[in-house]
Amino acid sequence: MPDVPARARIAKRIFHAAVRGLRVRVHLPGGRVIGGGGFGDPVMRIVRPDEFHRRVGAHGLVGFGEAWMTGAWDADDPTGVLTVFARSMGTLVPPPLQKLRRWAVAVRPADEENTPSGARGNISRHYDLSNDLFALFLDETMTYSSALFEPGDELADAQRRKIDAVLDSAGVAAGTRLLEIGTGWGELALRAAQRGADVVTITLSEEQRTLARRRFEEAGLADRIDVRLCDYREVSGTYDAVVSVEMVEAVGERYWPAYFAAVDRALAPGGRACIQSITMADDRMRAARDTWTWMHKYVFPGGLIPSPEAVDESLAAHTRLRVVHRRDFGPHYAETLRLWRERFLAHADAVEALGFDPTFRRMWEFYLAYCEAGFRSGYLGVSQFTLARRVR
Template sequence: MRTAPGTAGAAAEPGSAPDAGRWPGLAEVPDVPARALVAKRIFLAAVRGLRVRVHLPGGRVVGGGGFGDPVMRIVRPDEFYRRIGADGLIGFGEAWMTGAWDADDPTGVLTVFARRLDRLVPKPLQRLRRWAVAVRPVDEENTPSGARGNISRHYDLSNDLFALFLDETMTYSSALFEPGDELADAQRRKIDAVLDAAAVGAGTRVLEIGTGWGELALRAAGRGAEVVTITLSEEQRTLARRRFEEAGVADRVDVRLCDYREVSGTYDAVVSVEMIEAVGERYWPAYFAAIDRALAPGGRACVQSITMADDRMRAARDTWTWMHKYVFPGGLIPSTEAIDDALAEHTRLRVVQRRDFGPHYAETLRLWREGFLARAEEVERLGFDATFRRMWEFYLAYCEAGFRAGYLGVSQLTLARRVR
């Protein structure tokens, strides 16, 4: 098992101080009294207009919400304000990780904040944003070598960890639900929609960019297709290969440890599910150009992508967030406008069909989060400490809130060559 910070050794109690050896920098509370005071004033002013009830020590309650609204508990106010004063939203997430704030329904709390994210900080102070937010580290640049490291930090944590909260298909992307669906049913429906969009059938030569743990390639092979699927994760390749062998389709699926920039050959269909978010804005042209080069005349591609509004994407493009620091280094969620621009400027491809289903991702994440929390003892036995478990809960709740608030969306984009 590959380990990330905080994954080795005995587990800590939830909310206890992080182990300084495993979580360098997190165990020490920033000493920024002036910035903490400003953060306190901004935070308390912001929550007074929100439908969330903030409980402070001593019984004080702040917030415009009623008794049915989500409750946020500030457990250690001094630490909480110092962390957000020093590091903004990164500090807000870190304060959850250390237990400086807590909530029975973190998704509910975060959804309220996500709906008002653009208005939480007063407009005069928003002009100072460029000096207040962190800049992305150079070592997270998605060069061929950097991309391997970024992918490994997340996907090579442990296959066993992901198996605890994903469904039997081991699919780590938004499902597509119909009434009465179990999660596995909805995941297979999503995959079938991607394969249908790319016209995958018997004899189709398929390139998949981003293997995951192999379910899409399995279903494509089940249709009689010949599949080349690529990944940068050694852990994913190992499990995917085993699944292909056990399903009896190893002769029709070739799984390679390969960067999308290294792909050769031509294919009737190219599919890529929630891979583009890890590519980085600088490399979107190369990503789409690789799809264009690989696609045979008359072929179709389907790309599933998480999306955000174009103005929000442009505001976030150069910042370093809690998500980058702890979960997905090097990534950026595109807007559909940015995808259209990259296609128009660097390829012969255009979007010919689009399916949006953001609320389905919120439901997918809810089920993942519930599954993760229900298996907390097993997560601990894998060697992931309490700080990691709080981090992972926050990650899943944070993402779910983004989709529930409409801040994030997800789209399946069918691509075909422009007709001259």
């Protein structure tokens, strides 16, 4: 492969050629503007071109994100810029160079493998950052997944609507024995217990379990909710319903069979499960399955977003379950992320007071903008899969 200066020159040529065909304006030092955008289109500012091209040339999209973190490029509307790029992900790199992709992208580190011990470490790296940090940008429900909006909704209303849709899909009512895989900070378990269900909810995050437990006690529902520090592979017993919201993305492709088999094993005859997951197109998923991205390195180690086809295939090969209904609502995630990013930026001083430095704050802003762009462009989706046993 070319050396670092040569890769930087190649990255510069590819980047300049790519943006000529995109509705984005790229401002360079000295006043030069490139790109196919006009007035009103998103503006990207390359602050330190040599560093920007060196990082992109050396590390591709990982370097692109790192260049934002260091301030080598900037934008008043990073979501707008990233949405333009996301809509053209398949054509940004010329086809002849795409054939070199497997030599140019980083492979996943072995220590991010989602073995039982590895999964605990991967989850801890994100969810154990600080309950106070998440509280700054989440709403009062402390729900960290896509909301489901109706006109006039506040974010908390839309989060409760999403949770109710999951519980309804799984048939959760008074007397239901419910298993939740992935506690979060406890809002789903609380709403299920308020319906009269008896809940076992599992998490690998110490921080989440501590806060969830406190919330259950304060609501007077601790006798109905058993929150356990437990891997999904360790679950025992059977339940009338199983739910899991945006957990499967963290499992990793190698362990999807074990994850879905655990759901199947836990579900009593006649029961239903509802799994909410971020999704991506099958061809994109297969192209990304062995790569190590900026998101893996800095935010969510060890995971892979499944395609709907991958969910169907894993269920068919390893369980008695089938998808009997699917609700898709990707645009709702874009709105959820927009509100999270607004809240995060509005609380910049409080984030700093918690001890998070400027590089972390730029990283987190990029993460939220990057994800929002994925949903706004249609590159990503989100679905609720209702599962039931196949009829023989």
